[in-house]
Amino acid sequence: MSTDTIPLDLTADPVTLTRQLVDIESVSRHEEQIADAVEQALRAVGHLTVTRRGHTVVARTDLGRAERVVIAGHIDTVPLNDNLPSRLEDGILHGLGSCDMKGGDAVLLHLAATLPEPNRDLTFILYEAEEIEDEFNGLRLLAQSDPDLMVADFAILMEPSGASVEAGCQGTIRVDVRTTGERAHAARSWKGVNAIHGAAEVLARLNAYEARRPVIDGLEYHEGLNAVFISGGVAGNVLPDECVVSVNHRFAPDRSEAEAEAFLREFFRGFDVVVRDSAPGALPGLGLPAAKEFVDAVGGQARPKFGWTDVSRFSVLGVPAVNFGPGDPSLAHKQEEHVPVEHIVRCERQLRAWLGGAP
């Protein structure tokens, strides 16, 4: 940690703190400065034990409570897009990372500093590199290096979710569906087999797809199956001998990655199918007491999370997890991202109440 680490006042109100965090530029792979600031501020809090791994910072209480809850947020952002510094206007805080997800981080940090005796033990995780390739993801690395720091009865990921609970998440798998043919000069096309024409059946099946919408713990998920890329062609006068349709499948968390792959292989039976990447979904786990209590405490309503988030990393470890953070998720990664002050205030107040803090 350098001597010129930016001082953060974690006891300041979470909106001011959000603004301070937004103004520390922290594009993925450049989180050192913000991680230093966060680490220094957390180390100054007497009731927390702090661990740092790379640019991921973990702070824990150890009060011998019956339950432990992880509250986590990533500290990196997508690249700058002429959207710094922050700007507060009419109750809306604008700026890179305001929505995704420094509003959530600020709530987390403020609670860490101001709840010396929560009714549950807490593990706060502020992690690096969520917005880029999975291999760099700080939560993934932490689960490998220090799995004990991930242990909990329940986890809250402060990803933007409109300041209400979005439970679980759908899994995602991408496959390449390949058709092959035989090259020939386009002037004598009957001597070849056109691989692009062969992809007609792949697209026809996609058009005939009917999405499964399973209800899990009272939440209706909604699967999807979409071509996200298609490519083929050799030259303007040649019948192509290969066409590749890249297909993304979003699957509800009642299916494993293996089941999703089996579904795709069956769906595209007769074609060459290669899995390109895959990530499991996360069951909402709303039947579990810790989760149920949390949902009740923050208003009793939960929605299903359609997009994939890091909650699935907890799910894999057997820890029920939900998304609960300020900001509209559809603004994430947008140039004009922003967060309503009211979301930040509400999330902080509800979490504080659930954790037994004074209002």
Next chain:
Amino acid sequence: MSTDTIPLDLTADPVTLTRQLVDIESVSRHEEQIADAVEQALRAVGHLTVTRRGHTVVARTDLGRAERVVIAGHIDTVPLNDNLPSRLEDGILHGLGSCDMKGGDAVLLHLAATLPEPNRDLTFILYEAEEIEDEFNGLRLLAQSDPDLMVADFAILMEPSGASVEAGCQGTIRVDVRTTGERAHAARSWKGVNAIHGAAEVLARLNAYEARRPVIDGLEYHEGLNAVFISGGVAGNVLPDECVVSVNHRFAPDRSEAEAEAFLREFFRGFDVVVRDSAPGALPGLGLPAAKEFVDAVGGQARPKFGWTDVSRFSVLGVPAVNFGPGDPSLAHKQEEHVPVEHIVRCERQLRAWLGGAP
């Protein structure tokens, strides 16, 4: 013309002459040396009037005959591919340009030099840049700068055609067929419209296409309709809002470019269709006396030409034209291109006889 122009002996036998031409490297846009050699040799022939335009050389008789015939060949080649110098082995001449089309050029040059009194007036055209973009094509440029030099009753293009007559040529047109949609995150795909899925119908129509095979002057042509490229996709987690299928149509010479375009617009009705390039076909014109006599003179058999060639430039000018040259057309542009000596000898003998020369 430089002083060190390579001397060509046009009276040498055409196989030796072919070999000499092959050994003068003349990749497109680098034809100066070969054009210099050809020009110098033709200027030395008393009965010819020579004109040069760029690296295109024209030599004419002017004997007041009732008919004029153009005999033409391009002097450029595709790029070197470790296939020079020439090699003569077991009656086969190997090397870059041997098939496409210096064998034909040698026959042409030998006839030009050794037929002082042909029974038809002759216009010999050796032109540059056939293997590259149309804008550089020497025959195209000549038709613009000196249309009178293209005037004839009949034209023979010495493109490789297995030493027999391939008449006319099919036209070619390429269109982009575009589907559009609406982007959405793949996790909430019901909020968007997938443009790649929309291309299913384009491919289905291509699969249902039935090729027209019109018989013209006794020759059966064979049309074709093929996707040659397909592309679409924004990101691995985004529903694509555009997909483009690039379609090549080969059309028999009983249809004009405008008719071919109208056919495509009707065929892809409901989709956005943009013409990318187009070139007309050429009618075989075998009903015309000059062409009929020629075919009879060289064996009585003609085949349809499926690929597009420069014969269509003559067709556009109202000059019936055929392809007739040594070499297997399917070897053109191949690393291992070669030409049978027997083809060269036969083409030369048949043309000489038709033009009233002594055997």
